[in-house]
Amino acid sequence: MKNLRLKAARAGLDLSQDDLAKVCGVSRQTISAIEKGDYNPTINLCIAICKALNKTLDELFWE
């Protein structure tokens, strides 16, 4: 399932996938895979993404 909330939050901060990937210490393909719903990130990566986007886990990853 696509994670459109993550995509929207990233776009809201005017960040590219590459920018977000650098902040979180992962590859751009990983961010792309999470947004597409092809990859389920670990809780550590979820937290890193939330911190980078100033969002909570609920806002980005809870259904």
Place this chain on the structure above:
Amino acid sequence: MEFLRSSSFAIGICIGLIFCVIIFRFANRNKKLKSEYDERQLQIRGRSYMFAFYAVVIYEALMTCLSIGGILKSLPVEEYVFHACSIYVGAIVLCVHSVWNGAYWGLNNNIRRYVGIFIALFILNLFPIVGVLANGVKTVDGYIDFPFINLACTIMLVVLAITLLIRRRMDSKAEGQEECL
């Protein structure tokens, strides 16, 4: 004579390993020997290693069957070449699977330096092949005197380069679409 030959092979492998350590330290941005990968890449690479292991096992089992059947001995190529090729079979499966699934560049890799190393390796392996082809292929003790291992390495590098190019093209297309959204 055989001992001297195997010793020279072992020395060559040791020197190659030392060069690898130096080259990979130079190729990584943070001067670390190991490439660093994120969690998704590590997961994919784990699967790639599994497939590479299966590929080597299947290849070696096949070579053992051919060896027992006397087929390898009947060929004009020395038997060790077939076993050495198992390294390249494993490397091709590992690299192609990880490249195809987007786990190719580590987080600390300097891509330009890696491409430079690949090109240098390709040229270094091409030299003995071109040399033999230029002087004409000879037969020594019933075996074709040809650098088959260099040929296998060259083929591996070509396969890897083609896979990288296709994947890079696909990735840049996806990135372009992403920027448009």
